[in-house]
Structure formats: structure tokens, C-alpha cells
Amino acid sequence: MSFLKTCVVAGTGPGNGAAIARAFSKEGFHVALLSRSNTFTSSLASELGNATAITCDLSDEISIAQAAKKIESECPPVEVLVFNAGGASTFRPGTLLDIQPSELIKSISARSMGPLALSQHLLPGMVERKKGSVLFTGATASLRGSANFAFVAIPSFSCKALAESMAREFMPKGIHVSHIVLDGAVESERARQWMPNAGPDDLIQPKDVAANYVMLHNQPRSTWTFELVLRPAVEKW
Amino acid sequence: MSFLKTCVVAGTGPGNGAAIARAFSKEGFHVALLSRSNTFTSSLASELGNATAITCDLSDEISIAQAAKKIESECPPVEVLVFNAGGASTFRPGTLLDIQPSELIKSISARSMGPLALSQHLLPGMVERKKGSVLFTGATASLRGSANFAFVAIPSFSCKALAESMAREFMPKGIHVSHIVLDGAVESERARQWMPNAGPDDLIQPKDVAANYVMLHNQPRSTWTFELVLRPAVEKW
Amino acid sequence: MSFLKTCVVAGTGPGNGAAIARAFSKEGFHVALLSRSNTFTSSLASELGNATAITCDLSDEISIAQAAKKIESECPPVEVLVFNAGGASTFRPGTLLDIQPSELIKSISARSMGPLALSQHLLPGMVERKKGSVLFTGATASLRGSANFAFVAIPSFSCKALAESMAREFMPKGIHVSHIVLDGAVESERARQWMPNAGPDDLIQPKDVAANYVMLHNQPRSTWTFELVLRPAVEKW
Amino acid sequence: MSFLKTCVVAGTGPGNGAAIARAFSKEGFHVALLSRSNTFTSSLASELGNATAITCDLSDEISIAQAAKKIESECPPVEVLVFNAGGASTFRPGTLLDIQPSELIKSISARSMGPLALSQHLLPGMVERKKGSVLFTGATASLRGSANFAFVAIPSFSCKALAESMAREFMPKGIHVSHIVLDGAVESERARQWMPNAGPDDLIQPKDVAANYVMLHNQPRSTWTFELVLRPAVEKW
Numbered sequence: 042m043s044f045l046k047t048c049v050v051a052g053t054g055p056g057n058g059a060a061i062a063r064a065f066s067k068e069g070f071h072v073a074l075l076s077r078s079n080t081f082t083s084s085l086a087s088e089l090g091n092a093t094a095i096t097c098d099l100s101d102e103i104s105i106a107q108a109a110k111k112i113e114s115e116c117p118p119v120e121v122l123v124f125n126a127g128g129a130s131t132f133r134p135g136t137l138l139d140i141q142p143s144e145l146i147k148s149i150s151a152r153s154m155g156p157l158a159l160s161q162h163l164l165p166g167m168v169e170r171k172k173g174s175v176l177f178t179g180a181t182a183s184l185r186g187s188a189n190f191a192f193v194a195i196p197s198f199s200c201k202a203l204a205e206s207m208a209r210e211f212m213p214k215g216i217h218v219s220h221i222v223l224d225g226a227v228e229s230e231r232a233r234q235w236m237p238n239a240g241p242d243d244l245i246q247p248k249d250v251a252a253n254y255v256m257l258h259n260q261p262r263s264t265w266t267f268e269l270v271l272r273p274a275v276e277k278w
Numbered sequence: 279m280s281f282l283k284t285c286v287v288a289g290t291g292p293g294n295g296a297a298i299a300r301a302f303s304k305e306g307f308h309v310a311l312l313s314r315s316n317t318f319t320s321s322l323a324s325e326l327g328n329a330t331a332i333t334c335d336l337s338d339e340i341s342i343a344q345a346a347k348k349i350e351s352e353c354p355p356v357e358v359l360v361f362n363a364g365g366a367s368t369f370r371p372g373t374l375l376d377i378q379p380s381e382l383i384k385s386i387s388a389r390s391m392g393p394l395a396l397s398q399h400l401l402p403g404m405v406e407r408k409k410g411s412v413l414f415t416g417a418t419a420s421l422r423g424s425a426n427f428a429f430v431a432i433p434s435f436s437c438k439a440l441a442e443s444m445a446r447e448f449m450p451k452g453i454h455v456s457h458i459v460l461d462g463a464v465e466s467e468r469a470r471q472w473m474p475n476a477g478p479d480d481l482i483q484p485k486d487v488a489a490n491y492v493m494l495h496n497q498p499r500s501t502w503t504f505e506l507v508l509r510p511a512v513e514k515w
Numbered sequence: 516m517s518f519l520k521t522c523v524v525a526g527t528g529p530g531n532g533a534a535i536a537r538a539f540s541k542e543g544f545h546v547a548l549l550s551r552s553n554t555f556t557s558s559l560a561s562e563l564g565n566a567t568a569i570t571c572d573l574s575d576e577i578s579i580a581q582a583a584k585k586i587e588s589e590c591p592p593v594e595v596l597v598f599n600a601g602g603a604s605t606f607r608p609g610t611l612l613d614i615q616p617s618e619l620i621k622s623i624s625a626r627s628m629g630p631l632a633l634s635q636h637l638l639p640g641m642v643e644r645k646k647g648s649v650l651f652t653g654a655t656a657s658l659r660g661s662a663n664f665a666f667v668a669i670p671s672f673s674c675k676a677l678a679e680s681m682a683r684e685f686m687p688k689g690i691h692v693s694h695i696v697l698d699g700a701v702e703s704e705r706a707r708q709w710m711p712n713a714g715p716d717d718l719i720q721p722k723d724v725a726a727n728y729v730m731l732h733n734q735p736r737s738t739w740t741f742e743l744v745l746r747p748a749v750e751k752w
Numbered sequence: 753m754s755f756l757k758t759c760v761v762a763g764t765g766p767g768n769g770a771a772i773a774r775a776f777s778k779e780g781f782h783v784a785l786l787s788r789s790n791t792f793t794s795s796l797a798s799e800l801g802n803a804t805a806i807t808c809d810l811s812d813e814i815s816i817a818q819a820a821k822k823i824e825s826e827c828p829p830v831e832v833l834v835f836n837a838g839g840a841s842t843f844r845p846g847t848l849l850d851i852q853p854s855e856l857i858k859s860i861s862a863r864s865m866g867p868l869a870l871s872q873h874l875l876p877g878m879v880e881r882k883k884g885s886v887l888f889t890g891a892t893a894s895l896r897g898s899a900n901f902a903f904v905a906i907p908s909f910s911c912k913a914l915a916e917s918m919a920r921e922f923m924p925k926g927i928h929v930s931h932i933v934l935d936g937a938v939e940s941e942r943a944r945q946w947m948p949n950a951g952p953d954d955l956i957q958p959k960d961v962a963a964n965y966v967m968l969h970n971q972p973r974s975t976w977t978f979e980l981v982l983r984p985a986v987e988k989w
Binding site: 209212213215217228241242243244245246249252253260261262263264265266267268269270271273274275276278 | 446449450452454465478479480481482483486487489490493497498499500501502503504505506507508509510511512513515
């Protein structure tokens with residue numbers, strides 16, 4: 042394989058981010074792994090080969106500009122751009138009276154301002170090459186603002202607004218923009234603690250998520266999907 | 279290939295229905311081709327081999343019962359059930375004041391009562407075998423009731439209600455139920471007359487629709503999609 | 516008061532229908548009370564004065580034509596038309612495998628074909644007089660197809676499609692079309708049996724529903740609402 | 753009238769904000785008029801009497817805390833809290849490639865962080881008094897992310913997420929939370945320049961908007977509406 046194209050995964054943790062990186066790597070992409078710290082991404086880059094680990098804080102405009110410069114100088118042309126920052130890993134549900142306004146702004150920034158800023162660097166090239174996909178990871182909180190979930194709903198809605206505006210502007214220019222909603226618990230140690238009796242497919246499997254991202258990138262141009270909701274067969278909705 | 283499983287396509291015209299039948303046939307399915315008249319389906323069945331053409335009027339309960347009996351006695355076990363009756367082929371937009379109530383009921387029946395009745399015959403076996411997909415074809419009129427489109431919106435909404443109720447009842451029992459919304463004009467001679475300057479991918483291509491149906495049937499169980507909206511890259515929405 | 520205008524309530528039972536009739540009667544409307552049987556509506560008509568009880572089966576086109584003729588010959592010009600047929604009073608949730616197709620068609624007819632047919636008789640006059648409202652009663656099942664609720668979701672979605680198509684066609688012609696979604700249990704003896712501990716406002720009060728219908732009819736023309744969801748303060752959604 | 757209760761209007765310009773303030777003033781409320789500059793609000797406060805003009809930048813947490821303190825020390829108890837910051841007055845549609853990330857964050861802050869922070873100060877008292885409404889003004893961009901409208905869609909979606917989360921948490925505690933979507937152009941000199949032939953009701957009239965806000969505050973507890981979309985009769989949607 043020639044690795045003449047890059048898949049950027051912005052927000053590469055050990056769950057969905059890593060699975061998505063692995064899946065596009067197998068499809069012949071060089072992968073750029075963006076994360077606030079490079080502890081995990083460096084070892085993942087070594088494992089994959091043809092991969093670059095880049096530190097990037099998606100809530101910080103300057104950090105994003107530096108990451109964009111690195112991607113453009115060190116990686117093949119970008120064909121896929123994945124925004125996978127969820128950062129809900131440490132989230133605990135709670136009344137909106139207790140939300141710290143500054144933390145909320147940081148989280149919103151990482152879900153909308155950051156993806157916008159990075160796209161401003163990378164989209165023009167994709168449009169010029171007339172090919173590419175921008176894939177945003179959302180969650181149940183992208184679909185509804187629930188009691189005790191304001192802290193994730195507000196950033197998630199801001200992300201969806203960006204994705205939808207981008208889709209309507211850039212799909213006619215040949216860029217496939219999708220918003221993927223993971224409507225269920227994703228497989229993880231923490232999820233298994235809550236749901237000890239869950240069967241193997243009752244939690245969303247990162248490798249299955251990744252297969253759907255690759256599918257979206259390859260979806261035929263006459264039948265593009267903007268919003269793709271994914272949930273386990275057993276999930277209540 | 280062994281053809282030990284059947285894909286039923288209820289509503290098999292020369293566009294999406296035929297493409298879906300061809301696609302599942304290539305995947306190793308026996309296909310049961312249901313249509314009000316068997317002129318087209320007989321010749322398609324001959325072309326495909328391992329196919330059965332069955333006349334069926336989806337607005338008529340008795341005709342459905344007869345078709346179900348034929349499927350169950352002459353075909354391998356049903357694994358995929360596609361409801362593709364649109365029947366909008368002769369539709370002309372117009373004020374709701376001009377709709378014939380009896381024609382409306384016939385159209386609603388073909389989109390909800392009929393699919394329900396056929397499912398009542400075939401779903402129990404699929405549940406018992408713990409495997410299968412039921413795929414409903416929808417359209418823009420499934421998403422919104424527009425001026426001058428009441429005649430298609432009312433049946434389309436009734437179909438979506440059935441699909442969504444079925445999904446919530448049967449997904450936890452292992453049956454993947456999807457509602458596919460074709461949000462754009464489908465390639466056809468008539469569509470080309472309206473849009474003579476459309477590029478090759480500017481109209482929905484039936485073979486691309488069919489690829490998405492096969493994808494849905496094969497979607498991993500931890501990441502099932504209920505509603506899949508498909509539209510050309512250039513479509514305004 | 517002069518009673519120079521009529522409010523038609525199609526589907527007048529002792530709950531919301533009667534409350535809506537009372538509220539418009541107080542606003543100075545003659546009320547036409549349509550119901551399959553005239554047992555209840557006759558006594559309500561006597562109570563209200565300036566009211567006409569008319570038998571009408573909304574699933575039967577001929578019965579509708581007769582009712583329309585009676586309204587047009589015996590009542591002042593129609594200014595408000597309320598479709599309040601729910602008929603869920605005897606509904607018991609259950610698997611869609613047990614739905615009788617013919618009963619489903621009857622229920623769909625009463626929720627979409629019937630309201631369409633009656634509107635075909637009465638709307639042209641309202642448009643000519645450039646004034647009027649058509650108000651459709653919906654329910655939770657208008658918003659989602661749930662497991663075991665297919666029998667109400669399918670007719671409810673068909674009703675919403677009619678309302679939305681009518682709104683988009685007739686609002687620009689000066690007719691206010693609204694779809695009111697009652698997203699909660701309505702006060703009734705049966706509801707109190709299920710929820711014996713419900714507070715006075717925890718169930719939807721028919722008089723409150725009626726106040727919202729009057730509000731919609733009086734809503735200023737520069738700020739019309741199509742869909743109005745009503746739910747008790749305590750309701751989970 | 754006794755003016756024993758306050759209506760806070762956060763975002764009081766000469767259009768909807770002033771109309772809402774006038775309407776609640778007529779209903780017997782003391783009104784607190786929050787705006788970044790007090791040029792307009794001071795003169796409106798003089799006109800109304802029983803009104804307090806308070807400078808407040810809703811994108812600045814410290815400014816909000818100061819405004820909250822002033823409201824709590826100088827005004828009667830808060831019963832209605834209106835978030836009317838749109839700030840789209842200077843907005844020009846344009847590609848998302850040209851959005852300044854820092855301006856986007858400022859706008860998001862004013863639509864979600866700011867309303868959250870002010871609510872954190874004022875909601876606990878409303879909950880204690882078991883009475884009150886929080887009303888958020890939204891726009892077409894709250895419903896969909898359109899091409900060239902990312903700059904308003906992202907803040908608008910963040911506002912809707914806050915409103916919906918707040919509704920689900922606080923409605924059961926007796927606070928009516930609503931998100932009002934103005935789906936059309938609002939009457940203004942600028943709007944008349946775009947649409948010189950618009951009739952008197954073809955643009956949303958601020959006094960009509962205000963009447964709907966008062967209606968929502970008075971809506972009976974058994975039939976509360978969360979989202980209220982308002983559009984002119986002639987509007988395409």
C-alpha cells in the first residue's frame with residue numbers, strides 16, 4: 042500500500058478513536074493521531090506504523106494551528122477528518138446548578154470552536170482535491186437535553202450545529218460530512234461496571250463504530266447520509 | 279452458493295425494487311419478487327434464477343395471505359423483508375381538496391396495513407430463527423407534509439409509524455428494522471425529463487440504494503441504525 | 516351574543532371534545548357536535564344552547580358528506596374546525612402481531628381520510644371568508660412509534676401528515692392549521708385508576724386543553740404556531 | 753398594582769426585548785432590563801416606571817454575577833426570566849471558513865454559558881417560591897444548521913440544549929421553561945429593506961411575540977408547552 046492519503050483522528054483515546062484509527066489504517070490511510078497528551082497516541086502510532094502522533098488541545102486555537110501545520114507538513118494529503126472528542130469519560134450527571142461556567146466553555150470549545158478551526162485549515166485542500174469526508178462523533182446528548190445532562194448536551198448540540206451547517210455548505214462541493222450519534226453505552230471497563238450482565242453486543246463495540254465510519258467514507262455519492270444513529274439491538278430508545 | 283435463505287421484495291418495479299433484488303441475489307439469497315402484476319417480475323425472476331415472481335396487491339389482505347402462503351411453501355426461510363411500495367410513479371402534486379378519499383385509503387393500505395399483514399405472517403419465523411431484517415423504503419414525504427403532497431405524505435407517515443413501532447418491538451428480539459428515506463429524485467426516464475442537466479450522481483442511483491440495503495442487513499448488532507436518510511451530494515435539504 | 520359563526524367539533528366525547536365545545540360556546544360560537552352516536556352530544560347541545568348535535572362516522576365518506584350538508588344548511592358559517600377523534604378510549608397496548616388489519620384501516624380512516632373529506636367540504640368557504648382555524652388533536656403516539664403502540668401510532672402519524680400538509684398549503688391562504696399533541700394522560704376515571712396518586716394538575720385537564728385551543732384560534736397572524744405540544748409540569752419526556 | 757414580582761429581560765433591544773418588557777410591565781411586573789449598554793434600557797425604564805436598567809454582558813461571568821446581585825437587592829422576587837440575547841443584528845451570512853473562533857466563543861457564551869450562570873443565581877429562589885417561568889428566544893437557526901449560517905446555528909443550538917435540559921430538570925419542580933423559536937424575519941427597518949412588499953403581518957411583530965411570552969407564563973400547569981415555534985401565516989417552512 043502506498044499511504045498517499047491521511048485520516049486525521051482528532052480525539053484519539055483507547056476506545057472509539059483508536060478503533061477508527063486502526064480501521065482507516067487497514068484501508069491504506071496514513072493516520073494522524075491528535076490528543077491532548079501523546080502517551081497513548083505514541084504507542085498506537087508505533088503499533089500501526091504509517092502514523093503520526095500529534096499533541097493538540099481542541100479547546101485552544103493556537104494548539105490547533107500548530108497541529109494543522111504539522112499535519113500539512115508531515116503527512117500525505119488529508120482525505121478523512123474525524124472529530125471524536127467526547128471527553129465525557131470523567132463526566133458525572135448532575136444538576137445544572139453545579140456546572141462551572143468556565144469548564145462548560147472549555148468543553149463547548151473542544152466540540153465546536155476547535156473542530157471549526159481545524160477544518161478551516163484542512164477543508165480548503167479537501168475541496169480542491171474534490172474528495173473527502175468529515176465525520177463527527179455525537180452521542181445521545183446530541184439528540185436531547187436531559188435532566189442532569191446539560192454539561193454534555195450543550196457541547197453536543199453545538200457540535201451537531203457545526204456538522205449540519207458544514208454538511209449543507211460542503212456536501213455540494215463534494216465533501217461528505219456526517220454526524221454519527223452513538224445512542225448507547227460504549228464498551229469500556231467503566232460501562233461493564235454499570236452493566237455487569239450486558240451481553241457481548243449489548244454495548245456499542247468500538248470496532249463496529251469504526252466499520253460504520255469506513256462505510257460512510259465509502260458511501261456512494263448519489264446516496265450520502267448526514268446523520269447516522271447507531272445503537273445496540275437491545276437498546277431502549 | 280446454496281440459496282438457503284430468502285429476501286422478499288414487496289413492491290418490485292424496474293427501479294429500486296429490481297436493484298435491491300439483484301443485490302440480495304448476488305449475496306446468495308433466493309429472492310421472492312412481489313408485485314401487483316407479474317409482467318416485469320417474471321422476466322426479472324428468469325434473469326436472476328433462484329427467484330420466484332408472486333402477484334400480490336399490498337392493499338388487499340386476502341392477496342397478502344395468499345402471497346405469504348406461497349413464500350412459505352416455495353421459498354427458503356425468509357431472512358430479509360423489503361417493503362418498497364411507493365407507487366408514487368403516477369403521482370402528480372396537487373391541492374388536498376382534489377384527493378379522492380378512496381384512493382387515499384388504498385395508498386395508505388399499501389404502505390401500512392399491507393406491510394403489517396405480511397409481517398404478521400413472516401416475522402414470527404424470523405424471530406424464531408433470531409435473525410433477519412425488515413427494510414422499509416420511505417421518501418422526502420416521510421419527513422414532512424408539504425403543500426400539494428398530502429397524497430404521498432399521509433401514506434408515507436403511516437409507513438414510518440409502522441416501521442418505528444416494529445423497530446422498538448422487534449430489535450430487542452434480534453430483528454433489524456430500518457426505515458430508509460430517499461430524500462431526492464431517483465434515477466428514471468421521468469426524472470431525467472425534469473432535470474435534463476443533472477450529473478450522473480445528482481439523481482439517486484438504484485444500485486447505490488441497493489448497496490445501502492445490503493449494508494443495513496450486515497450492520498453489526500452493536501451498532502444498528504433505524505432511520506437512514508440517503509440523498510445525493512448536491513441535494514438541497 | 517349573535518352566534519354568527521360556527522365551531523365544528525368532530526369527535527365530541529365527554530372529555531376534551533366537550534370541554535372544547537364549551538370553551539368555544541363561551542366565546543360566542545354556535546357549536547356543531549359530531550359523534551358516531553348522539554346520546555352524549557344531544558344532551559350537551561341542550562346544555563349549551565346554540566348547538567347542533569350531528570351523527571357522523573369519520574371513517575365513512577358518505578356519513579361525512581351528510582354531516583357536512585347538515586352543518587352547511589343548519590349552522591352559521593364555519594370558522595373553527597376541530598378534529599378530536601382519538602378513539603383510543605378502548606385501546607389496550609399490545610404486540611403488532613395481534614392487530615386486525617381491518618380495524619387498523621378503520622382507525623386510520625377516522626384520523627386522516629375522514630378529516631380530509633370533511634375539510635374538502637368546509638375549507639373552501641373558510642378560505643373564501645379568509646378566516647378560520649383547523650385544529651387537530653394528537654397524542655404521544657403522534658411523536659413516536661413505540662413498542663406495543665403501533666395501533667395508535669399509525670393513525671396518529673397519518674393525522675399529523677394531513678395536518679402538516681394542510682398547514683403548508685392553507686396557512687398562506689389565511690387559515691390557521693394546528694396539530695396539538697397531548698403528551699400525557701388526560702384526566703378521566705380510567706386514568707385515575709392507573710395513577711391513583713396523581714395530583715390535580717398531574718393529568719391533562721380537558722378545560723386546560725380547551726383554553727389552549729381558543730388561544731390558538733386567537734393567536735396573532737404574525738406569530739402562528741403549527742405544532743403545540745402540551746404536557747403536565749410533572750410529565751417525563 | 754403592587755409590583756411584587758419581577759420579570760428579568762436579559763437582552764433588551766428595541767425590538768422583541770422592549771416589547772416583552774412592556775407586556776410584562778402591563779401585567780403588573782417590575783421589569784429588570786439587562787443590556788450590554790444602558791443607553792436604550794435607561795430610557796425604556798423611565799418610560800415604563802417600575803423598571804430597573806442594569807448593564808450586563810452575558811458572555812462575561814463576572815458581569816453576570818454583578819447583575820444578579822443588583823437584581824436580588826433592588827428588585828422584587830423574580831418570577832419570569834427571559835433570555836432574549838440574539839445579537840444577530842449585525843450578522844451577515846457567510847462561509848464557515850471565515851468565522852473568527854474567538855467571536856464564535858463569545859456568541860456561544862452569551863447564548864448558553866451566560867443564561868446558565870444567571871439562572872444559577874436566580875433559579876433557586878424561583879424553585880423555593882414554587883412559581884416562575886424561564887423563557888428562551890430562539891430562531892430558525894435553532895432548528896437547523898444551514899449553509900452560511902454556522903455562526904448563528906452553533907450558539908442557537910447551544911441555547912436550545914440548555915433550555916431543554918433545564919426544562920426536563922425544573923418543570924417537575926414547578927418552573928415553566930420554554931424555548932420560543934421565531935421562524936421568520938422580525939419587523940425592523942432592516943427587514944423592511946429586504947422585504948419592501950411585505951404586508952403588515954408578514955413580518956413577526958414584536959408585540960405579538962410578547963403576547964405569546966405572557967401566554968406561556970400563564971399557561972395552565974396541566975398543559976405546559978416547552979417549544980413554541982412562531983411564524984407568520986405567509987412564511988414558507
